[in-house]
Structure formats: structure tokens, C-alpha cells
Amino acid sequence: MKHPQASEIFRIFLKGEKNRITPERFEVMDAALDYEGHFGADDLYILMKNNHSRVSRATVYKTLELLVQCDLLSKRNFGENITRYESNYKRQSHDHLICVDCGRIVEFVDQHIKKLPEQISDRLGFVFESYSFNIFARCKNPKNCKYFKEQTF
Amino acid sequence: MKHPQASEIFRIFLKGEKNRITPERFEVMDAALDYEGHFGADDLYILMKNNHSRVSRATVYKTLELLVQCDLLSKRNFGENITRYESNYKRQSHDHLICVDCGRIVEFVDQHIKKLPEQISDRLGFVFESYSFNIFARCKNPKNCKYFKEQTF
């Protein structure tokens, strides 16, 4: 068991929802929490396959949704019609800037944004759930585009 | 020609990019600008087909991208892995709140958001291009969910 604390969170969530506790689900959880950066469900499936896991694609897809429900992962979409996931575990919330030239994703935290979604939801007569804020931009220094690594500021 | 001003914008864009001026492209443009609210490429294709247009699916998909490039349309993604489009023509920029219960999309304008993307891009060493800001929330009064119509505030 690679992530004992997260396992406990997942276990409690599963019991609460009358979902069963299976080894496959914890295998997916471990792989997802170990993944550096943002990943598609299929990326994770391929990675696990390469590591000789026998968990099926269907189980990977379904388990990732469960991990989002219990907030161990967040679900992202950077405008490419692919669902991406990212570990939430022991990380602060943040938003993303995507370079339209090279696809690099830069994570950032901005205090001004944090309160807005809740205020706006309330103003419009809604109860806030979640939000997504993505900026699309170009590197000022285009040669940075070559060294394409995720960063947080 | 239903949209003479927009046609002119599109025509100038096409010439500048060495794209050809074809009747099919203007047919797609007219249908897209007439569409109320947000639509997927296939929605527009089906609508045009029902109106006895002979424009092909491939042409609809490709032309919508051209209309985004010349800023007559915006491209949206509300987290469902479907690209949606929306007319920009004679409209002010705005963001979206999506009801997670009924799927209703509410458009809103918030002054605090407007300047942030540019400031943040600059701070991180990027040149701002575009942004997307979506709020996911639930109707406070759930019966509103039945009367499901797009609105702007």
C-alpha cells in the first residue's frame, strides 16, 4: 500500500457510498496519485499495462471517477476534448495557463480568483460547486517552448 | 447574404490567409451566426441538413475553425468533451455558469475577471491569447431547473 492516508480516505468514501473495496480500485488509486502532472484516463491505463497490471480499461475509467468524487483527484479539461486528471492529494488548489505554441501547462495561484466563483454563483441564484479557469497564452521567449516541463508559481 | 458585415470580415480574413472564398463557407457562417446559444459542430451540420443544405460534415467542421480564427465565433468547452461554438458577432465577452443538475448555461459578465488573464499571463512570462472561466453550480431553487433557457445577466 503506497499511499496509506489516501487509501483510508478512499476506503471510507467507498463504504459510505456502498461501493465495494477491491484491490483493482486501490491499484488505480496508487497509480493515479503517483502520476506526475496531468493525465488522461487512457494514459494511466497504458502506463499500468506497461507495468504489467491486469486492471482493465473499464475499471480504470470508472475508478478515476470515484477518485474525483472523493476529491483525491480533480478533473480538468484544457479545451482538447480529453478529460484529464490530476492528484489533489496534499496539494493546494490552483489554476492553469496553457501555452498555445507548445502545450506546456503552467500552474499558478491567484488570490483574486479564489473568492469569485462563490460570489458569482450566489449572485446568480446558484450554489457553488466547482469552477475552471484556464488561460491560453504564448511564451514571451519562444525558446522556452522547447523545455517543456510543468511548473507551479 | 444574411450577414453582410460579418461576410465582409470573413471575406477579408480568407483573402489574407490565402483561403478560398466559397459559397459553402458563407453558408456555414450564416447558419452559425443565426444559431441561438451554444452549439456543437454536429448540431449545426444536422440543422443545415434539415434545411436541405448540401454542405458536408467535413466542410462544416473546417469552416467553424476558420470562423473562430477570424473571431466571428468563440470556441467553448463545458467539460463534456464536446467542442461548442457561440457567435461573437456584436456581442460582449462573457463567462458561463453551468448548472450541474440540469445543464442550463447562464452567461454573466464580471468586471473583476476581465483584467486578470492578461495580468497573470504577463506575470508568468507569457503573452495573453484567450481564457476560459466556467463555474459549475446548482440552482438554489431546484424547480428553476425545469425552465431551462439560456440567459445573460
Next chain:
DNA sequence: ATTGCTGCAAAACGTTTGCACCTAT
């Protein structure tokens, strides 16, 4: 004459589903 665009059908892509078997409860 040349290059780019069109329609069509097929392929691609990420994701979901149906089903028979299996396993946690």
C-alpha cells in the same frame, strides 16, 4: 494551370456499455 476545397466514406480517438463470470459483503 494550379492549388485548394468539396463530399463522401472510412478511420481515428477517447469513452461507455453489455455481458458472462467472479468476488466482496
Next chain:
DNA sequence: ATAGGTGCAAACGTTTTGCAGCAAT
């Protein structure tokens, strides 16, 4: 015992592509 999960392959919905013929330049 039973409800629910699993793996597999097939189906799905959206989008892209290859290609032969056509049309704008």
C-alpha cells in the same frame, strides 16, 4: 446468497482524414 465489480470486446459519439473530382484563383 446476492449485489456489485471485473475484463473483454463491441459500440458509441465526436472529430479527422484520404481521396477523387471540382472550382476559385
